[in-house]
Amino acid sequence: MAMTFGRRVAYWRERRRITQTDLGALLGKSRRWVQAVEAGERQADPQISVVEAVARALTIPVELLLGDNPPPRGVDDVEFAAIRAALDRHDVITGTAGAGAAPLPVATLHRRLIHARSAFQSGKFGSLGGLVPSLLVETNAAAALHDGDEQLRAYGLLATVMDLVEAAAVKYGAHDVALVAGHRAVTAAERSEDTVVIAAACRHLADAMTGQGQPRAAAEFAVASAARLETDLRARGGDGLSVLGMLYLKAAMAQAGAGAGTDLLAATAARAVPDLLDQADEHAAELGHDANHHWTAFGPTNVAVHRVTAHTHLSEGAAAVSVAADITPDARAGLPRERRAHHLVDLARAHAQAGDRAAAVDVLLDAEGESEEEVQCRPKSVRLVEELRLLGVGSSAEGRLRLLARRCGLPG
Known part of the structure; x- marks a missing residue:
């Protein structure tokens, strides 16, 4: 369904985190004027001068306010x-x-x-x-x-x-x-x-290498970085232990990705995952608590969250659900919102792998409650929604999934 001009104004205003009052001020108009435009009560067939002024205020091309297709997520x-x-x-x-x-x-x-x-x-x-x-x-x-x-x-x-x-x-x-x-x-x-900054950059590069289809090289790089920097990192207290632990978590995720492959080395990569997670757990135990040193959200809970992810990478949905059940609500609530939502999307995939697709829908909705953008905007999450639609989730969850798919911008 084509979006009206007013709905597009509202969409892009919200995407730009601009209030109706502020948009009105940028346009020399009142808040009520903006409300009327977004509600379709004014400028339903907008003058080009108005479209151009709104586009300038929202820093978007004019065509994004006039096209027939839904805006991107x-x-x-x-x-x-x-x-x-x-x-x-x-x-x-x-x-x-x-x-x-x-x-x-x-x-x-x-x-x-x-x-x-x-x-x-x-x-x-x-x-x-x-x-x-x-x-x-x-x-x-x-x-x-x-x-x-x-x-x-x-x-x-x-x-x-x-x-x-x-x-x-x-x-x-x-x-x-x-x-x-x-x-x-x-x-x-x-x-x-700065050793902490170096280790943090190495763990992010390992993540990028995995995403680019180089999981074995990523795992080797992360482990080599940890070995090179460990002595100095241990001397840096919580910051150092946290980025050191994250290097092992990224190595584990890389090996899990490689383990999901079909080549002759996949089984070897999968067998390496538990040891890497255990190494991260040791550093989390040394740290002694969940924290967010140097933006890592590292601690025992984040290691458990990564165990869930590793199982889903290896298509071990039932094992992932079992691990997730041991993460207490209080522990999960202590993670940053992005990490909570990310974990719930992984848990939803685990439920789908385990054959409980209705539960997968409910967990996706929980994830959406934590972060709409993690579910509605991330390609990985949207693909899961589409897969659930294709496989079917049963009548009890069908309506909820249909509405979620619509919010994700999926057709039909």
């Missing part, structure tokens, strides 16, 4: 294009800055980075298109123009911004972008001379 073309464009800038590629440019203070950039990372962990992925491009450019300039300790810290921030680009790209299946950002993160991290 997730990081839309405009937002993701902005991230790609920033990554492809000459100064960002070369690590240089324009003549006469003045770098922002590292402390200012650090505050902005916290805001962007918090948005990601809150499951608000769409906001990254408005936050990440300028942060990427400005941390790059800071690394190029500062000197001494400030330059080292700036390289650390640049690496962490690249990590965020990688993580967002993996969410939306843009594995080419993830791999580029992962490699650049490692390069910047090494220049920061």
Whole structure:
């Protein structure tokens, strides 16, 4: 069904996190005027000057307000294009800055980075298109123009911004972008001379390599990074133990991905998974509690969550459901919203693998309650919704699945 102009205005206003009052102010109109437009009571057949003004205020092309097709879900073309464009800038590629440019203070950039990372962990992925491009450019300039300790810290921030680009790209299946950002993160991290930042960048690169179809190389890289950095990481307390543990979790996920293959080495890769998870568990036990050091959400609960994921990669749905049952609601609630939603999507797949597709629908709805974007926007999640529609979920869950599919933008 084609969307009206008013519904498109409402969609893009919400995607841009702009209130009706603020949009009205940008247009020189009242909040009531915006309400009337979105409700179809005004500008149902809009004047081109109005369309152009709204498009400028929402920073989108005019055609996105006039097309017949539903708008895209997730990081839309405009937002993701902005991230790609920033990554492809000459100064960002070369690590240089324009003549006469003045770098922002590292402390200012650090505050902005916290805001962007918090948005990601809150499951608000769409906001990254408005936050990440300028942060990427400005941390790059800071690394190029500062000197001494400030330059080292700036390289650390640049690496962490690249990590965020990688993580967002993996969410939306843009594995080419993830791999580029992962490699650049490692390069910047090494220049920061900060072992925690280096380990964090290595774990993100391992994740990108797995997504790009290089799971065995990813596992080897993550384990080698852990071995190289372990002594220094242990001296860094919670931050160090957390990124060290995450390296083993990423190695386990890579081997689980390889173990799902059909070649002669798949069984060997699958057998390696439990030992890697146990190694991560040892570091979680050393840490002693669930935490979020250096944006890892690492601890005993996150290791258990990754055990569930590993079982689903290996199509061991019943085992995954069993492991998930031992994660208490309080423990799960202590994870960041993004991690909770991600886990629930994996658990939904586990239920589907175990033959309980009605339960899979209910768990997907729980995941949607944690983060709409994790379910409605992520290709991996939408594929699961489509698979459930094709397989059938029984009459008790059919209506709920149909509505969920509609929210995911699936036809029919």
